[in-house]
Every structure is written in C-alpha cells, then in structure tokens.
Amino acid sequence: MSTPLNHRRILLKLSGEALMGSEDYGIDPKVIGRLAKEILEVIDAGVQVGVVIGGGNIFRGAGLAASGMDRVTGDHMGMLATVMNALAMQDAIEKLGGEARTMSAIKINEVCEDFIRRRAIRHLEKGRVALFAAGIGNPFFTTDSAAALRAVEIGADLLLKATKVDGVYSADPKRVPDATRYEHLSYNQVIERRLEVMDTAAIALCRENKLPLRIYDMTQPGNLMKIMRGEAVGTLVDA
Numbered sequence: 001m002s003t004p005l006n007h008r009r010i011l012l013k014l015s016g017e018a019l020m021g022s023e024d025y026g027i028d029p030k031v032i033g034r035l036a037k038e039i040l041e042v043i044d045a046g047v048q049v050g051v052v053i054g055g056g057n058i059f060r061g062a063g064l065a066a067s068g069m070d071r072v073t074g075d076h077m078g079m080l081a082t083v084m085n086a087l088a089m090q091d092a093i094e095k096l097g098g099e100a101r102t103m104s105a106i107k108i109n110e111v112c113e114d115f116i117r118r119r120a121i122r123h124l125e126k127g128r129v130a131l132f133a134a135g136i137g138n139p140f141f142t143t144d145s146a147a148a149l150r151a152v153e154i155g156a157d158l159l160l161k162a163t164k165v166d167g168v169y170s171a172d173p174k175r176v177p178d179a180t181r182y183e184h185l186s187y188n189q190v191i192e193r194r195l196e197v198m199d200t201a202a203i204a205l206c207r208e209n210k211l212p213l214r215i216y217d218m219t220q221p222g223n224l225m226k227i228m229r230g231e232a233v234g235t236l237v238d239a
C-alpha cells in the first residue's frame with residue numbers, strides 16, 4: 001500500500017528564476033518540464049495543486065524603475081512576465097498529458113481566464129493545476145504576497161516556496177561557510193531576524209491565517225513528493 005499523504009491542497013510558489021535553470025534569462029524547457037512532471041506526480045497521488053509563478057526571469061518592476069522607468073509601468077511589465085511564465089508552465093503540463101488553467105489577476109481574456117476564486121477551486125477539485133498569474137494584480141506587490149494570498153483564498157493547507165537552496169540559513173551559505181540551516185522557524189522569528197524567506201507582507205498573511213510555509217530545494221528531483229508524504233525537507237515556518 002502506498003504511504004498516505006499529509007496534504008490535500010497546496011500552493012506552490014515558483015520564482016521566475018527557478019524556471020531559468022542554467023540560462024541567464026527566460027525559461028529553460030528542461031527545468032519547466034521536470035517541474036511540470038513533479039507537479040503531475042503529486043496530483044496523481046491525490047493532492048490538489050495551485051501554483052503562483054514569479055516573473056523575475058523576465059522583468060521586475062523595481063529593476064526597471066532603477067534603470068529609469070516609471071515604477072508602476074515596470075510593475076505592469078513584471079505582472080505580464082508572470083503571465084508568460086504561467087502560460088509556459090500550462091503548456092509544459094499539457095504536453096505531459098495533464099490539465100492546467102492559467103487564471104490572471106488582470107483581465108487578458110484572449111490569453112487566459114480571470115482569477116475567480118470559486119472557479120479556481122473547481123479546477124483544483126477536478127485535478128487541474130490552477131496557475132495563478134499576474135500576482136495580485138496591483139503594482140508595488142510581489143508574487144510572494146500573491147502566493148500567500150491565493151493560498152489562503154483557496155484554503156491550501158501548505159504554502160511551498162521552491163528555491164535553489166535546501167532551506168533557510170542564518171546567513172547566505174555561499175558567502176558565510178558556517179551558516180546554519182534551520183529546520184523550523186516561527187513566523188515571528190522570520191520577521192524579527194529579517195530572514196530572506198519571503199517578504200514580510202507574505203509572512204504576516206501566513207501568520208494571521210495560521211498557514212504553514214515550507215521552503216525547499218526544487219533542484220532536487222522528488223522533493224515535492226517527499227514533502228507530500230510528510231518528510232521534513234527544507235525549513236518549516238509556522239507558529
């Protein structure tokens with residue numbers, strides 16, 4: 001008999017950079033294909049999966065503003081970048097025989113659906129991957145905040161942040177060799193120690209809604225399924 005799963009509905013946050021793989025910009029088809037496969041594996045095992053994808057592999061509003069662009073215009077470009085990434089993930093999932101729906105926080109109906117909470121939940125119940133694009137639809141926010149918000153809205157029992165490191169460290173492990181990895185942190189510890197986990201707005205939303213957050217290394221194939229089985233991969237943030 002297979003191991004029972006610890007989670008029923010999750011929200012997975014993938015940064016835009018996660019999709020780049022070894023490229024300097026854009027999307028590495030191998031990486032997005034592997035992530036799509038891992039998502040479909042957990043869906044086949046009975047978990048409902050919503051995904052928020054960032055856009056940092058293409059545009060970030062703050063970066064564009066630093067080079068002279070109006071910040072709001074830059075953020076609009078950043079949001080559109082997340083839509084492109086979501087469409088690429090939708091395609092990768094469909095190529096593997098799965099079903100996915102991109103739902104945007106800004107209306108682009110020729111391209112994808114709008115985010116409508118009840119419809120999103122229906123997609124999840126039908127085993128479709130719901131890809132939440134365009135962040136929360138407003139400038140001056142990040143897709144981390146969007147991930148926490150969508151997770152709470154869809155009633156996810158876990159928010160997962162996929163990164164390239166195996167959890168949260170006391171300092172940057174690339175620069176500080178004796179940096180220690182945390183297995184567990186409270187929401188308040190993350191905020192007070194200013195640990196670069198997710199932005200403060202996202203952590204505060206998780207704290208208010210008692211939504212556990214796990215930060216894990218998505219470069220290691222199989223980690224997503226291990227977490228679904230209850231293995232302590234990466235760092236858990238909760239009360």
Ligand code: UDP
Nearest residue numbers: 016054055056061075078079135136141143
């Ligand atoms: N963005 C925004 N509002 C949101 C979410 C995102 O304006 O609710 C813009 C913002 O410019 C951001 C960009 O979209 O920099 C890409 O998102 P993010 O930087 O969160 O992507 P990631 O770092 O996860 O790749």
